[in-house]
Amino acid sequence: MNRSSNDGLSYWMQTADLPSFAPLTGSAQADAAVIGSGIVGLSTAWELARAGLRVVVLEADRLAGGVTGHTTGKLTALHTAVYDTLRTEHSEDVARRYAASQSASLRHVFDVAAELGIDCELEERPAYTYGRDPDGVAALRAEAGAARAAGLNASFVTATGLPFPVAGAVKVEDQAQFHPLKYLRGLAASIVAFGGSIHEHTRVTTLDHGDPCRLTTDSGAAVSARHIVVATHHPVFDHALLAARLTQHRDLVIAGPLPAGLDPQGVYITEEGGKRSVRTAPLDDGGRLLIVTGEAFAPGEGEDTEAGYARLQAWTEQHFPGFTVTHRWAAQDNSVTDTLPLIGRLPGGGKNVYVATGFAGWGMTGGVLAGTILASLVSGEEDPWGGLYDPARLGSALRSAPELLKAQWDTGKHFVKDRLDALGDGTDGPVGSLRPGEGTVVRLGGKPCAVHRDDRGGLHAVSAVCTHLGCLVAFNNAERTWECPCHGSRFGIDGGILQGPALEPLEQLDPGEL
Known part of the structure; x- marks a missing residue:
């Protein structure tokens, strides 16, 4: 595979036309300071600014240039086989609340985009978790049943829009996809319009707890704020060692124009073959861009990533004849050993420090969800989902002890x-x-x-x-x-x-x- 001028640059980063913001200099005061400008950080900042709080967003690099800038941009409550896992390892109630919270977040994107007039290529599509191996059909049927019991419009099907046969799939109607950075561009503009401030190239290096808390940056600039939101993907200032409950994974992504007539008309994923995720996006010329993700690996394991890209490209060319790679990049995410993301007060961080992490590759709905939960907590309101994602939860962490021990090993x-x-x-x-x-x-x-x-x-x-x-x-x-x-x-x-x-x-x- 030849390296190109778009190598490593995600399609979203190339086409979003994001604004630039000056680094923080001197000192600033705010009601809330948000560290990180991905979908968690900007969603939280927007909810707080809209509620009338003075908000400062501090980004170490470019706006949304981290995990969010390299996602695939799916908006769905169907997260591979999560519902059968949740009802088995937790309870039916946990599975129902998970489905309701993720679905509410998906609809919230539609509401916010309509309220702010954001053109972010938001398209409704069915979501599928599919398998080609007949031995996996029983698990797919179980997941379809679990998702339906949790409240999703889910069914088991054997026909999809993919250009190859499948043994079976879980299908959920009324899901979506979007251009994540065009959405965040709209949020950023609204945050500034509400009186908030955003600073790029401003890396926070220390957090002093107190009332107010104080953040110091690598340039010596500082922010005093009553509330701090740590929205840095993997949590920095992790006094409770949440890292012990997180495992890392990285996925390769390729994209290119889709040959006419091959649009699968949905968002797809399978865990088979090192993972394969498929979706399309609209192009300015009226065509479609095919985005394929896979070849998951743990960062730092010495994986031959060039070979992974070659396998991903060969698979795509086999199933979508005429496809040519124009972009390739990689996405990174982390997962929690007990399946549920961590959203809420940072344990050991004082009463006014909050965190969101562990979205397991489903950070678009998860990030919007985190924004609503954290904004409620900062505003002194109850968690709308009853602490389902509370980082301080103990019971589920104990139930996941084998996974926790393996991660630490x-x-x-x-x-x-x-x-x-x-x-x-x-x-x-x-x-x-x-x-x-x-x-x-x-x-x-x-x-x-x-x-x-x-x-x-x-x-x-x-x-x-x-x-x-x-x-x-x-x-x-x-x-x-x-x-x-x-x-x-x-x-x-x-x-x-x-x-x-x-x-x-x-x-x-x-x-x-x-």
């Missing part, structure tokens, strides 16, 4: 084993054998060193020790980034932070010492 394994590998003889390979575009972890003065050779043959070296909790990073050969396998932090070749929870860049080293 994986983290501990990387912390110890990767360090031994990097410091022993079995390193990833000598620097001299690195070809242009490759990276590896070696020893430099007895310390783990992450080395990359660029396309011109030059070497770049940074510390291989993640600044979050000290695990060793690994190289992503498609995105040319360093990724932490423990908590998903991602860094550029120069060590700069691309994705948290790390708050400090990797230390730059002298490649001349190699």
Whole structure:
């Protein structure tokens, strides 16, 4: 697969025409400060600004340039096989409340878009969870029954709009898809119109609890606010170690014009074959853009991402003849060991610090839901969903203890084993054998060193020790980034932070010492 000018740039980022906002300088005061400008951050900020609160949004990079800017933009309450899991591992009531809350969030997008006049390519489509393996039909039937019992307009079907046969599928009517960044562009404009402020390239590095709380940025600017919302995907300032309940995954995405007559007229997903997600989006010329996601992997595991892209492209070309890739990017998300996202007060963060995370790849409805829940809590109102997503919940966390222990075993394994590998003889390979575009972890003065050779043959070296909790990073050969396998932090070749929870860049080293 050839690298193109759109490599790594999501279609949403390329076509949203987002405004720019100046970094924060000096000091500011607000009723609420929101850290992060993805769909959670801007949804929460908009709800609060609309309610009359003074709101400041602080974004470390570009507006909506993190997880939200790399999503697939599905709006659905059908989340693969979540309902059979919820009623089995929790209760029928939990499954019903989950379905009701996710469905309400989907409709809320329609209401907000209509209220603000946002043209965000919002289209109603049925959603499908499908399977091609006959052995999986019983599970699909069970999920259809569980989703229907939870209140969704769900059914088991054997015919879909896909250009290939399936063994069966769960179908839910009245779901949707949209251009997520055009929607957030509308929210951002409304936040400013309500008197709120947004600041890009403003990384928050410290949070001091109190009344008011105080945030300090990497430039020395500061914000005092009574309420703080941590909307950073993976939570920074995680005093309660919510990270112990989160597992990371990353998905590859390719997109290109859809040949005429092949629009499947729905949003689709299967967990088979490393995951495959399919949807389309409208193009300016009246055609459709096909967006296919899959090849899920854990960041920092040393996955050959170029090979993953090749497999994804081959699958798409096989099933959609004439398809050509024009964009490719990757999306990252995290999942909670007991299935339910974490939305509410941050445990150990004081009474006025809030968090939302763990959407398991369904952050569009989940992010809008988080905005309504957090705005209610900040305003002193009751959680409209009765604490279903409360990060401090204990019962479900105890029930998910095996998954929790496995997640922590994986983290501990990387912390110890990767360090031994990097410091022993079995390193990833000598620097001299690195070809242009490759990276590896070696020893430099007895310390783990992450080395990359660029396309011109030059070497770049940074510390291989993640600044979050000290695990060793690994190289992503498609995105040319360093990724932490423990908590998903991602860094550029120069060590700069691309994705948290790390708050400090990797230390730059002298490649001349190699």
